[in-house]
Amino acid sequence: MTAPLPTLAAIEVPGPGTRPFVSVTGLTKRFSNGVTVLDDVSLDLARGDFVSLIGPSGCGKSTLLKLVSGLSPASGGGITVDGMTPENARELMSFIFQDATLLPWRTVIGNIVLGLELEGGTTRSQRRAKAVELLGLVGLSDVADHYPRQLSGGMKMRVSIARALATRPKLLLMDEPFGALDEMTRDHLNEELLRLREEQKWTALFVTHSVAEAVFLSTRVVVLQAGPGRIRRDIAIPFPFPRLPDLRSDPAYLDLVGQVSQALRDICIGPKGGET
Amino acid sequence: MKRFLSQLGWPIGVFVVVMVAWHLATKVFEIPAYILPDPLRVLGAGLEKRANLFSAVRISAAEAGLGFVASVVGGVLVAFVLAQSVVIRRCMFPYTILLQTVPILAVAPLILMWFGSGLRSIILIVFIICLFPIIANTTQGLISVDRNLLDLFRMGNASRAQTLSKLRFPHAIPNFFVGLRISSGLSVIGAFTGEMFASSSAVGEGGLGYSIIYANSQLQTDYLFALVIACAALGSCFFFTVVFFEWLFLHHWHASAMRPDPE
Numbered sequence: 237m238t239a240p241l242p243t244l245a246a247i248e249v250p251g252p253g254t255r256p257f258v259s260v261t262g263l264t265k266r267f268s269n270g271v272t273v274l275d276d277v278s279l280d281l282a283r284g285d286f287v288s289l290i291g292p293s294g295c296g297k298s299t300l301l302k303l304v305s306g307l308s309p310a311s312g313g314g315i316t317v318d319g320m321t322p323e324n325a326r327e328l329m330s331f332i333f334q335d336a337t338l339l340p341w342r343t344v345i346g347n348i349v350l351g352l353e354l355e356g357g358t359t360r361s362q363r364r365a366k367a368v369e370l371l372g373l374v375g376l377s378d379v380a381d382h383y384p385r386q387l388s389g390g391m392k393m394r395v396s397i398a399r400a401l402a403t404r405p406k407l408l409l410m411d412e413p414f415g416a417l418d419e420m421t422r423d424h425l426n427e428e429l430l431r432l433r434e435e436q437k438w439t440a441l442f443v444t445h446s447v448a449e450a451v452f453l454s455t456r457v458v459v460l461q462a463g464p465g466r467i468r469r470d471i472a473i474p475f476p477f478p479r480l481p482d483l484r485s486d487p488a489y490l491d492l493v494g495q496v497s498q499a500l501r502d503i504c505i506g507p508k509g510g511e512t
Numbered sequence: 513m514k515r516f517l518s519q520l521g522w523p524i525g526v527f528v529v530v531m532v533a534w535h536l537a538t539k540v541f542e543i544p545a546y547i548l549p550d551p552l553r554v555l556g557a558g559l560e561k562r563a564n565l566f567s568a569v570r571i572s573a574a575e576a577g578l579g580f581v582a583s584v585v586g587g588v589l590v591a592f593v594l595a596q597s598v599v600i601r602r603c604m605f606p607y608t609i610l611l612q613t614v615p616i617l618a619v620a621p622l623i624l625m626w627f628g629s630g631l632r633s634i635i636l637i638v639f640i641i642c643l644f645p646i647i648a649n650t651t652q653g654l655i656s657v658d659r660n661l662l663d664l665f666r667m668g669n670a671s672r673a674q675t676l677s678k679l680r681f682p683h684a685i686p687n688f689f690v691g692l693r694i695s696s697g698l699s700v701i702g703a704f705t706g707e708m709f710a711s712s713s714a715v716g717e718g719g720l721g722y723s724i725i726y727a728n729s730q731l732q733t734d735y736l737f738a739l740v741i742a743c744a745a746l747g748s749c750f751f752f753t754v755v756f757f758e759w760l761f762l763h764h765w766h767a768s769a770m771r772p773d774p775e
Contacts (some may be wrong), residue, residue, distance in 0.1 A: 307663050331667045337660045340765045341682045353678070354668035381767045403668075 256280035288450035296465030330400035412467035558738035572719035579638020587646030595654035634706030649691030665706025
């Protein structure tokens with residue numbers, strides 16, 4: 237590998253300090269049935285950001301995630317991830333789905349090594365060692381050889397998170413990963429997710445329906461409106477990391493949760509009146 | 513083992529009751545033996561002609577088994593091709609349905625004409641009868657993979673071969689076994705049908721189908737019953753062999769092969 241010519245680098249590549257890690261500009265998505273899901277959406281993520289997308293159903297937040305991952309093509313506008321197109325940046329990304337999407341015929345370990353296996357270039361024992369390490373991180377060492385059907389919903393989601401982290405992603409895309417879990421499990425996994433983020437320093441784009449979860453996890457909460465999907469508010473969440481569980485009873489936290497909830501209400505019972 | 517025996521107990525009980533009822537019925541209503549022989553007579557006829565019976569079973573088993581294995585190999589290959597694209601499925605699937613809808617009794621004389629009587633034609637008939645359930649079910653399994661799992665593989669930059677071997681194929685195994693279950697029973701019917709048209713009448717070469725026609729023409733109703741029971745036993749053997757392999761492959765993870773939760 238040779239370094240790019242200095243002149244080219246100077247012209248085409250801004251310094252790492254100024255260039256956003258993920259850049260979404262003027263993004264539009266129309267489905268083949270003519271419905272516009274996203275209209276002129278622009279959003280930048282700096283390295284280390286944890287950005288939550290929140291909004292009413294049909295505001296296109298899951299679609300935005302699919303577009304950033306390159307799983308679905310944009311109709312207009314542009315997305316770059318670390319300066320690359322989403323398709324080319326897949327090696328930097330992992331996607332966590334709403335359900336755990338584990339392979340039922342593989343054990344917990346077998347599921348976690350999947351990404352490494354597809355990547356190639358590692359031996360079976362290297363992959364296993366990596367999986368064992370991750371199992372320790374998500375607290376599942378005891379069930380390494382269990383099958384997914386033997387696990388609870390929360391444990392399955394932890395396996396899903398461990399699988400996503402196995403390939404050392406720089407960007408985690410999460411589509412309501414904790415939506416199907418009970419509140420206690422959800423709170424607990426929220427805390428674990430932040431702990432993993434401290435250790436591994438990835439950037440996150442996170443879709444959720446829960447205001448409290450969004451405020452607890454994020455550096456920024458982006459509120460979208462529906463029909464067509466547009467960004468309405470971009471609210472910074474200034475609390476420092478690491479964030480501990482007792483943040484949830486902090487007045488400043490509760491105040492921000494109130495602000496985001498109000499922003500959501502403004503959209504749903506907007507100037508037009510009535511539900512959208 | 514205890515559990516297995518307790519499960520087996522009930523069907524065996526039913527068998528004994530039916531046999532006793534059958535035995536009594538033939539005595540009480542004085543049914544002639546050529547219409548409904550006493551079960552003990554059936555047993556006697558089976559034992560008396562056991563050399564013929566075993567040779568018939570062996571021949572039919574070979575025909576059904578070879579045809580079945582051929583249809584598994586052929587069916588899976590066709591399913592792989594069909595699973596590759598919607599266009600291929602649209603073009604080809606209607607023709608695989610022909611395998612199911614054209615009555616084998618209509619085609620059998622043609623096969624006999626083209627390939628002559630004997631083993632080859634019978635195996636071909638078994639093959640044709642068994643093919644469709646395997647193609648239809650395996651294809652269904654290969655293409656009905658969850659959208660998110662496919663996206664997961666795309667995110668991992670999986671090659672087409674990786675998606676096939678690590679996702680589509682394991683996902684299709686339960687459906688594949690549904691096809692095998694259906695075809696395992698059909699294979700014996702196929703061998704039976706084939707023999708009715710194409711069996712060799714040489715001594716020691718006729719299978720169960722041929723032997724049943726012969727026993728019928730000779731009014732050996734007791735031996736005919738023994739042959740029918742042998743037919744059913746052969747079909748069951750095939751079926752339970754498939755069920756065993758299904759359990760072997762699926763009991764770790766698939767709901768169909770798991771024990772029900774204790775109540």
